[in-house]
Amino acid sequence: METDNVDALLERYLHLLHEYTTLRAELSSLQTNMYQNIARANFSAERGIRYGPDFYDDRMQALRRLAVATDDEGVPVFSSATIDLASQTSPASKDAPEATNAPDTGGAPDSRTKEEPTATKIGKPKKTDPLQWFGILTPMPLRQAQGQSIQAVEQVIPKLVSVNSQMAQLEIEVRRARKHRAKAEASAKKQSQSVTSQEIAASDGA
Template identity: 60%
Template sequence: MEVDRIDNLLERYLHLLHQYTTLREQLSSLQTGIYQNIARANFAAERGMRFGQDYYDERMQASRKVAITLGGDQDVPAFAVTAGSTEAGLAQSEKGAATDNGARDASKEKEEEEARESQKEQRKDPLRWFGLLTPMSLRQAQAQSIQAIEQVIPKLVSVDAQMAQVEIEVRRARKKRAKAQAAAVKQEQEVGAGAGAEITV
């Protein structure tokens, strides 16, 4: 029955809507905390020192990647955030080149690679751009930003995609139900017209 299918779809949509609303509230709370902590850090900063995007430089780069996978019967996209950058690929290619040349000892190469990775990780951490004594409020702002980027936003976008798919399915089910009802009415009219003709004869 199309009516049962529509009811099930609407029930699922309400569950998704509840998840979406909860995630939006979490994101809003995190964003508020981020801005408050950055404001606290700026208030307590030394004269002439400011924390914010206006003071980023050429070191600014993405430290997270978005992975999109298609799942389910309707191929609904699911979003996830992973850590990493293009530097990891470069390090891997450098390692392959060194191995092909056979010029370096394996243990020495491993130590050098670990040292390079450690330096890269330190350079990629934006907190290190502002000196060694980073305010706690700035660290809290970073933690909240990471939580928003890695956990809340991917779930929010995934739920939004699922809601859009359910809306499409509801529209299709309603059209199918309307066609079935129209066909049933037409059949009743034809049967009624045939019965009337028999009575007249």
């Protein structure tokens, strides 16, 4: 019975190992293609333009964050959660001064009671798509690199770390099952030796 339990755990572990290896290969392929597409975009770019950190927007924010949950067995399950920056208030609007009233000058025509322009309150609109940082005419290889990067972040990497967590949990279960099996075998062997000793003693006394 204990042997069947260990074999079932090992079989499940091998399936996870196969899935893990497949995901690692997929991630490696995506990363390779992504860097190749970035190199193609830079090769065909106009003189003086290079698609890289030099053109990053100063207000850059993450569009995706890590979400962690647990399954029925308490094993962490990772996923990617998309952030809607359009619904968030931009830093410029948070730091914009509010309407203030100057001290009363007795109702004189040059009273300084004014309201700040609306533009300073609203702030600059956020560019939620990083490709917009590089202008309107974005080369196709750069768009392909973005798609491959999104696929890696949203799909492959969360699955990869989730499978790795399951494998780590299974390794613990396998070790426990093997210890339990070893104790059961030792107990059965000891009991068998005790029965044999009793049989020998009984035969000697007959």
